[in-house]
Amino acid sequence: xxxxxxxxxxxxxxxxxxxxxxxxxxxxxxxxxxxxxxxxxxxxxxxxxxxxxxxxxxxxxxxxxxxxxxxxxxxxxxxxxxxxxxxxxxxxxxxxxxxxxxxxxxxxxxxxxxxxxxxxxxxxxxxxxxxxxxxxxxxxxxxxxxxxxxxxxxxxxxxxxxxxxxxxxxxxxxxxxxxxxxxxxxxxxxxxxxxxxxxxxxxxxxxxxxxxxxxxxxxxxxxxxxxxxxxxxxxxxxxxxxxxxxxxxxxxxxxxxxxxxxxxxxxxxxxxxxxxxxxxxxxxxxxxxxxxxxxxxxxxxxxxxxxxxxxxxxxxxxxxxxxxxxxxxxxxxxxxxxxxxxxxxxxxxxxxxxxxxxxxxxxxxxxxxxxxxxxxxx
Numbered sequence: 087x088x089x090x091x092x093x094x095x096x097x098x099x100x101x102x103x104x105x106x107x108x109x110x111x112x113x114x115x116x117x118x119x120x121x122x123x124x125x126x127x128x129x130x131x132x133x134x135x136x137x138x139x140x141x142x143x144x145x146x147x148x149x150x151x152x153x154x155x156x157x158x159x160x161x162x163x164x165x166x167x168x169x170x171x172x173x174x175x176x177x178x179x180x181x182x183x184x185x186x187x188x189x190x191x192x193x194x195x196x197x198x199x200x201x202x203x204x205x206x207x208x209x210x211x212x213x214x215x216x217x218x219x220x221x222x223x224x225x226x227x228x229x230x231x232x233x234x235x236x237x238x239x240x241x242x243x244x245x246x247x248x249x250x251x252x253x254x255x256x257x258x259x260x261x262x263x264x265x266x267x268x269x270x271x272x273x274x275x276x277x278x279x280x281x282x283x284x285x286x287x288x289x290x291x292x293x294x295x296x297x298x299x300x301x302x303x304x305x306x307x308x309x310x311x312x313x314x315x316x317x318x319x320x321x322x323x324x325x326x327x328x329x330x331x332x333x334x335x336x337x338x339x340x341x342x343x344x345x346x347x348x349x350x351x352x353x354x355x356x357x358x359x360x361x362x363x364x365x366x367x368x369x370x371x372x373x374x375x376x377x378x379x380x381x382x383x384x385x386x387x388x389x390x391x392x393x394x395x396x397x398x399x400x401x402x403x404x405x406x407x408x409x410x411x412x413x414x415x416x417x418x419x420x421x422x423x424x425x426x427x428x429x430x431x432x433x434x435x436x437x438x439x440x441x442x443x444x445x446x447x448x449x450x451x452x453x454x455x456x457x458x459x460x461x462x463x464x
Contacts (some may be wrong), residue, residue, distance in 0.1 A: 097195045132378040133198065135167035138174055139392045140197035140222075142188055144181040144205045147305070147335055149361045151203070152177070154381040154443070155228075159201065162389035169184055171393065180304050182206040182275075189213040192222075201388055206224045207277040211415060223395045227388050232279045232413050236395060238402075238421040239388045242378045243278045247285025247332075249428045250356040253375045254328050255293045257354045262294050265327035268317045269299040269338055270310050271350075274400040277413075282332050282358075290330065297321050302332075307339035314343035323347050328354040329350075334364035341372050360429055360438055365449055368431050370457045378429040378437050387422055431461050 141159055143151045160173045174197055179184035182205045192200055193216055200217055203208040207229060214233030217224050224231070226238040258265045267290065272279035279301075290296060298321060300313040310331070315457050318326065323344070331337040337357035344352055354374035357364050367373035387406055394403040407420035429437050450458035458464065 087314070094279060109191070111123055121212045124182070133288065133396050133398075135170035135234045137163075137167060137171045137393065137396050138202040139163050139171065139196045139389070139396075140192035140195075140202075140370050141173050141227075142185060142192070142204075143177050144185065144203045145305075146177055147180065147307070147343070148333070148359060150359055155203075155385050158382060159389045162386045163393060166393045167391065167423075178205055179283060181424065182207065182209055186210065186213055190216070193217055193220050196220070197222065199225065199392045201225050201227045201392055202231055204277075206275045207231050208275070208414075223392075225388065225391055225395065226419075228278075230411060230413050231421075232415045233417060234416060235409050235413075237391055238411055238419050239384060239406075240278070240421075240423060241384060241426050242423040243281035243334060244285040244288075246358060246377050246379070246426050247282040247287070248289055249264055249285075249377055250282070250330060250332075250375070251286040251289025252360065253428050253430075254330060254354055254356060255289060256372060258294065258328060261327070265294050266297045266321055266325050267294045267328045267330060268321065268326055269330045270332060270336050271299060271301050272300045272336075273303055273305050275303075276305070279332065286330055286332075294328070297326075302336055305333060305335060307335045310336035311339035311343045312394035314340045315347070318343065318347045323349060326353055329356070330376075333358040334361040335359075335375075337364060337373050337376070338367065341367065360443065362444055362448065365429070365438060365444065366451075366454050368429070369449060369454050369461065369463065371431070371435070375428055375430045378427045380424060380427070380441065381443070382441065383424050387424075391422070434461075434463060439444040 141156065145154060146152055156175055163171045163173050174192060176188035178188060180271050185205050191416045198339050200222055202224060210231050211233035214224050214231055215233055218234045223236040224237045228240050230238050271283050298317045329340050331340050334357035337355050340355055341352055352372050357373055357376035360376050361380040364373055391403060391406050406422055409421040409423045410418050411421045413419060427437055439446060446463060450463060
């Protein structure tokens with residue numbers, strides 16, 4: 087995934103992810119990630135602070151996009167431009183056709199740069215090319231889009247799968263080899279899905295018995311639930327030792343299916359995104375873990391990359407894109423890959439609470455008060 091640095095071993099990458107703390111976010115707040123100069127640059131800006139950043143996000147089902155990503159990017163653009171810059175925001179609501187129309191509208195509106203989290207990475211390539219033809223830079227956000235993009239910012243998505251898979255095998259312990267595991271993968275149109283899956287399989291294959299695998303169109307919880315119901319009928323409720331779920335929305339649906347089937351105890355179920363309801367399920371002992379991807383780092387640095395690109399601040403831009411990735415249509419794309427953290431009931435306070443994502447009050451509602459008290463969350 088990173089062509090500019092030597093390959094890092096899976097074990098070391100997992101160790102970094104599990105050991106990482108929210109202190110990385112304080113580096114952003116202190117200006118360390120800005121590299122060499124915060125708001126000053128030796129380059130002559132191509133444009134001043136009066137800029138428009140187009141932001142295209144994929145859906146509203148994933149809680150983080152509306153609650154964190156958009157507000158964080160909007161705030162950072164404002165901070166970087168002395169309040170003169172703005173964000174033109176559109177959400178595709180899980181429709182690739184709608185996202186394409188929104189993309190074209192931003193080209194027509196002549197925004198200065200586009201940040202896009204592509205629903206369909208392949209289909210969007212023609213829109214990216216149109217933006218390129220119109221002289222508008224495009225930065226792929228969270229998912230790697232095809233076409234002539236200028237940069238990519240996301241989390242280390244293979245590492246996400248590795249963390250999920252390693253967490254399951256460690257939890258299963260000495261019983262792992264004989265444990266039957268169901269894999270609930272994401273949307274095959276999402277390029278991240280293949281990376282999550284590869285990372286997970288690197289940890290699970292040969293360590294557990296993977297008895298069923300499903301793809302989940304548009305990351306739909308409804309589809310995930312239906313597939314879990316099929317798995318329960320095929321494998322047998324009592325024989326399912328664990329479920330790899332690629333994200334939290336599907337994890338909730340998987341757990342609902344297990345409950346409705348009569349599971350007395352929910353087997354370990356993974357997730358991703360650290361949604362509030364997932365954190366509450368972890369507190370309650372229903373969901374085993376989720377992958378916390380520090381939104382602040384990804385979103386604020388995406389905003390910086392967009393502003394620096396428009397303003398011609400090449401030194402700062404290069405400082406933020408020390409990684410490199412390849413897409414099916416482009417090699418050596420400047421990128422930033424942010425590390426991730428395995429969130430369990432043991433480190434809620436050191437992750438999402440310390441980072442200000444949620445408060446104890448938001449997590450420990452009356453329904454979860456006793457569970458919170460049991461794990462010392464107060």
